[in-house]
Amino acid sequence: MNTQASCPQAVKVSPEITDEDRRRFHEVISTELADWQIEQVITPSKIYPRQENLLALHWHPEFVPLDLITRRVDAMFPNARERMMIPTQHNVLMSYGNYTGVEVDCYASGFNQKVQLLLHFENDRVKDAGVLKSMLAHTFKYRSSQLFEYMDTITTPMEDRIAIAARETGADEDLVEMVRVYVTKLQTILDEEWSNVSQEAIKNKLVKNYFDAMRPKYGDNLINRIQAYLKEVKKLVKQNFSLKFFYRATEVIEEARALGGCVVIPHPEEFWPILLAKYDVDGIEVWNPQSQRYTDFLISVVNEQNASRPSGGRNLLIFMGDDCHMSEKTKSPETQDPDKAGREIGLQPAWDDLHIRKKLIIAGIDRHSVISEYRERLAG
Structure with missing residues (x-):
């Protein structure tokens, strides 16, 4: 040197x-990957042979090819028989398997703050989604x-x-x-x-x-x-950064619902007031690598809201998000952000935390039940 x-x-x-x-x-x-980068992408740092259900609804492929991502996930969870993986690129629709997803930046006018929403669809529902695609293109450019x-x-x-x-x-x-x-x-x-x-x-x-x-x-x-x-x-x-050029959260939700899509609130620890807005959503992300402090509390919030819903209403679901950005896996180790590099698609330790799992059992919730229920909702 x-x-x-x-x-x-x-x-x-x-x-x-x-x-x-x-x-x-x-x-x-x-965005071209060298051999060493490909090897780094497809080789997980740890293998989880005992995890049988894989739920991943908040992750960002970025420029990493989906086939390489599949190889990494297959190696990491070799015995995961039931899977639901939906990518959520920022403001860009992306499909994987039978599903399409996106993470949308939008504006919550009730408390004057930018928030984000996860939208998920069966692939066929967004083939001709001209309005949503235009909204996302505008948001992508502005963001x-x-x-x-x-x-x-x-x-x-x-x-x-x-x-x-x-x-x-x-x-x-x-x-x-x-x-x-x-x-x-x-x-x-x-x-x-x-x-x-x-x-x-x-x-x-x-x-x-x-x-x-x-x-x-x-x-x-x-x-x-x-x-x-x-x-x-x-x-x-x-x-x-001005918020006035973002679409309102209610507009994004209305368009997703019109297409038969589902909506999840991510990062509630960052956006506390959104929990009070009573938006028409399918669930709340109670844990992700950036938001771990209030997982217990957020589970209680979901349970309380479900208990107060009118008979016949759909319950809020509990989700956990990876928030994995795959481009981090392509960097040399000395330039990686350690926190981001540690995130993995489908790795959500909170599901297996004994204290949290106790609350989830009482609520009758686990990965399998969420996958089953969400698959039904997406099928409409």
Whole structure:
């Protein structure tokens, strides 16, 4: 490693775009998998031979081919006889087997907050879903525009946000300037290469991945400091991102119902008020790798709401979400986010937690019963 790589201090960077900058950009946006990446994708870190039911309704294939994902899941759960796997790409319909799913960003006007909903369908129900597809295309494009606001915040720059991010992370002027120069380069290359860039690459994590690719050049200490600063900037951008161009949650639900689809609320720990909105949904995600703290409470919420439903009404179902982003499996181990890398399709330990399982047994709920009930609802 060169002397710059061993030094945690920021360095002065030329604004001129080099061949190295372009090469790094193309490496970061590439969706072609090398042999080592394929091997990493299809090889699970652990095998669960005793799990016989596989329920996975909240996971993101991203650019990883579905056949490779199947190989990983098959290896991880070799004895899973009953399966229900529905992908939920962000704002893009995607099919796997008999089902199609999507995770939709939308706006809950009652409490002025962005929320997300999982929509699931039998494949035939969305073959001609022109309105839903148009809604999703608009949402995808608008959600992707956050990347440009994120980069503009750094390069214009928006001094108030930059000052807050620098103060919160201890970033000095040299580091802020180094980041500004590199993000300016990234912006310019992105504009110049626009026609060759896949939609999948137009996400906030493009910036993170671009700087991660510089670890061999500058070393982990400096890149870690930069990533902490970038994370704080991104948080400020998200907090100030306008919600008025998202569709309302009620509009998304109405369109899904009109097509015969089902709706699940994910991440309730992030979106507490959504539990009070009494939306027309099929169930609530009570656990996922990001939301584990209130699982007991959320099970109680579902049980109480079911107990108060009028006779003949459909019960809310209890779901658990993997929130697995498969692109994380394609990264070299030193650049992976440990929390995200640990997520697996179909791996939901809460189902087998003794304390939680006791509550689920009392409610008459397990993976098998949820799969059976949800399959019936999707069949309509």
